[in-house]
Amino acid sequence: MxxxxxxxxxxxxxxxxxxxxxxxRGISRAGLARAVGIDRSTVTQMxxxxxxxxxxxxxxxxxxxxxxxxxxxxxxxxxxxxxxDEMLATSLSISETRRATGADDQIxxxxxxxxxYKIRHVPATLPDVLKTDALMRWxxxxxxxxxxxxxxxxxHARLDxxxxxxxxxxxxxxxxxxxxxxxxxGYYEGLDPGIRREQVDWFSSVCDELFPGLRLFLFDARxxxxxxxxxxxxxxxxxxxxxxxxxFRDRERVQAMSRHFDGLVRExxxxxxxxxxxxxxxxxxx
Numbered sequence: 001m002x003x004x005x006x007x008x009x010x011x012x013x014x015x016x017x018x019x020x021x022x023x024x025r026g027i028s029r030a031g032l033a034r035a036v037g038i039d040r041s042t043v044t045q046m047x048x049x050x051x052x053x054x055x056x057x058x059x060x061x062x063x064x065x066x067x068x069x070x071x072x073x074x075x076x077x078x079x080x081x082x083x084x085d086e087m088l089a090t091s092l093s094i095s096e097t098r099r100a101t102g103a104d105d106q107i108x109x110x111x112x113x114x115x116x117y118k119i120r121h122v123p124a125t126l127p128d129v130l131k132t133d134a135l136m137r138w139x140x141x142x143x144x145x146x147x148x149x150x151x152x153x154x155x156h157a158r159l160d161x162x163x164x165x166x167x168x169x170x171x172x173x174x175x176x177x178x179x180x181x182x183x184x185x186g187y188y189e190g191l192d193p194g195i196r197r198e199q200v201d202w203f204s205s206v207c208d209e210l211f212p213g214l215r216l217f218l219f220d221a222r223x224x225x226x227x228x229x230x231x232x233x234x235x236x237x238x239x240x241x242x243x244x245x246x247x248f249r250d251r252e253r254v255q256a257m258s259r260h261f262d263g264l265v266r267e268x269x270x271x272x273x274x275x276x277x278x279x280x281x282x283x284x285x286x
Contacts, residue, residue: 015048104157111167122172129162162214170265176221182282204279215272217275227239236254
């Protein structure tokens with residue numbers, strides 16, 4: 001809430017919000033008076049349409065605590081009625097990723113929630129949504145919680161969603177991740193060249209099919225860095241930390257992660273329009 005409210009208007013707003021909070025809590029004037037430690041007549045006076053006086057700070061704080069709202073909201077200084085602890089609880093949540101079905105359902109729900117908005121994604125490895133079945137079987141073979149079949153089904157569902165959505169989808173990941181995959185080094189050591197060739201061809205096919213709704217960027221990790229994260233439109237940002245997703249819903253953090261991703265795009269060593277050509281060059285090396 002912005003702007004300066006005059007004394008009479010603030011008193012009127014205070015009364016309205018106090019009444020609404022009492023109704024929401026199902027608490028009577030007598031019950032509120034007992035809980036706050038004031039006379040019932042004082043509560044009646046605060047709710048009087050003819051009284052423009054405001055209670056003292058300690059009384060407002062006690063009222064807010066008993067009614068389960070913030071003092072700022074009662075006083076017209078905020079449009080959010082939640083108390084600080086409740087605001088934190090709704091703006092930050094942690095979801096476990098080790099149960100395959102539940103985690104995949106949560107991710108899909110986040111995508112559905114962001115329908116029509118831009119989704120920005122930094123994957124932990126190559127983006128799951130663009131992986132072939134063969135790569136998924138190789139990658140998830142040692143996994144004791146999510147099976148290759150579960151991973152493949154989740155990736156297929158996400159790609160089907162991507163084909164039908166009105167959302168723009170931007171993916172940025174490190175240049176060295178793609179090169180390590182193509183040449184079978186590091187994380188991808190021992191991966192069959194045939195699987196790698198098939199994956200590169202699938203990358204090219206899907207990117208050609210879905211561009212410009214799907215855009216891929218490669219950034220140089222020696223210049224910029226990013227943890228795995230996804231920004232689902234303007235209301236949700238999620239960081240992947242291993243066994244958990246940490247989800248933020250407060251505007252400041254969502255905007256900060258959006259700016260971070262947009263910085264990766266600005267600093268990209270390979271832009272979305274250059275991605276296909278860069279992929280073809282790497283394909284020749286295979």
